[in-house]
Amino acid sequence: MSMTLDRRRFLKQMGAGVAGIGFLSLMPGTLEAALLKANSLPRSIPELQGVSSEAILRFVEAVEKQNLGLHSLMVVRNGQVVAEGWWAPYAPELKHTLFSLSKSFTSTAIGFAVAEGKLKVTDKVMSFFPEDKPAEVSSNLAAMRIKDLLTMTTGHETDTLRPLLQETSGGWARKFLSLPVEREPGTHFVYNTGATYMLSAILQKVAGQTVLEYLTPRLFQPLGIEGADWETDPDGINTGGYGLRVRTEDIAKFGQLYLQKGKWNGKQILPAQWVEEATAYQVPNAPSATPAHDWNQGYGYQFWRSRHNSYRGDGAMGQYCLVLPEKDAVIAITSETHDMQAILNQVWEILLPGLKPAALPQNATAQKALRQKLASLTLLPPKTNTSSPIASKVSGKIYKVQENPLHIDTVSFTFNKDKVTVKFQDGEEVHQIVCGLNEWVKGETQLPGSPPSFVPMQRKLPLPKEKVAAFGTWTSPDTFVMTWSFNQTPHTDTVTCHFEDKTVRMVFTDSIVQKAPERKSERPVLVGQMIG
Structure with missing residues (x-):
């Protein structure tokens, strides 16, 4: 699928003028310049891609009614953006902190390194840090593999991030290796942001670059992702498990790359085998008796399995890159929410039924209502008292x-x-x-x-x-x-x-x-x- 279209062919393909509503009039007017940039995803009208404008509108209204704190939304179907909106003062040109959605990008860097023969997922973690070796290396620490870092099964009983953050002068890898490894690696899931940091540190060891530098020519430039930044530890190593900032459309592009099994503009930039492994059910992440929700469907390589045979990267307070392979859809969301599951519930209850297998009849009334809603999103209170x-x-x-x-x-x-x-x-x-x-x-x-x-x-x-x-x-x-x-x-x-x-x-x-x-x-x- 081509991600670049000239203006004339772009408008013709999108069916501008259908049902009296042109493509550009469907989207917020301030976005026109951004929409036509060569490195943007193509845009379309929801019904042309089998998506109900009414369902998207109901979703937006529902998350607002529940005060779920969304900052942006982008819905991609068949590789085309069918709806997008930012709650002012958030805007399409602004980056947004991803928190743990950063982990999926770090995993992707490991995938590139595996493809280039720089490392294997079966490599032992200790082999990369001989200078940081603790005085006594336990059998569990010695057995820990890159794969165990990827699947959050390092053997630690708790997340190791807090002890790392306390090392304000550096040496995070040394600190990680000094911590007790209570269980056999590969046998017990514990969400562990320190493990993702170690993936970043290993990548920098074998590539001689930070994860951000390494991903730039391999991922960011091919996808047209510009201006990304990533926090570092005191030694200049990207934090890995958090700290990346990119734009909402960049999140959508990342999801679309995975949906396309690593292909972009017809070129295989990330091995399909890695995409399959990274997004597959690798380990259980909750007791089998736990009621079904989106945090107990299994875990891959820094990707969560989700209900409805989907998967996602996500981050604290509601940063989502949700990929629905069976629906050929990607949903990107940024937010500051008090209830991450509630946002996904609305996706399943409202948006999912609105994804149909074929194009839908044009619905000028719903398209106009959706256009107006997306153009007026704001976090500003409806009225304020301006004087005293x-x-x-x-x-x-x-x-x-x-x-x-x-x-x-x-x-x-x-x-x-x-x-x-x-x-x-x-x-x-x-x-x-x-x-x-x-x-x-x-x-x-x-x-x-x-x-x-x-x-x-x-x-x-x-x-x-x-x-x-x-x-x-x-x-x-x-x-x-x-x-x-x-x-x-x-x-x-x-x-x-x-x-x-x-x-x-x-x-x-x-x-x-x-x-x-x-x-x-x-x-x-x-x-x-x-x-x-």
């Missing part, structure tokens, strides 16, 4: 902030008709965030402590700028609440500013705590006194 008598009294004033871990010295708020500019001064520079009133305002920031992080990041100074979109609202005459969306991550900060007399008290609540309360936030409360 307090605003004019505090606008432009400088508040001296009490000593705090972020080393913020002063803060100020400048209100005008449609936005507020917030400036934080630390010992180095002024950090500015502009919040729209009733709209998102996009910018960048290096504000200390931002963005919130689900997995502790190995931050290097100077901190890079992070994209942020922000809005604010008065929830009472003396309380102004800002929402900062770090829209290349799933996360937001809610900053509640309480004004009283000549003081301001700023309370930070990140969305990680709201979605996963077990992840306690240690964000400081900032208290400032007006000085001018």
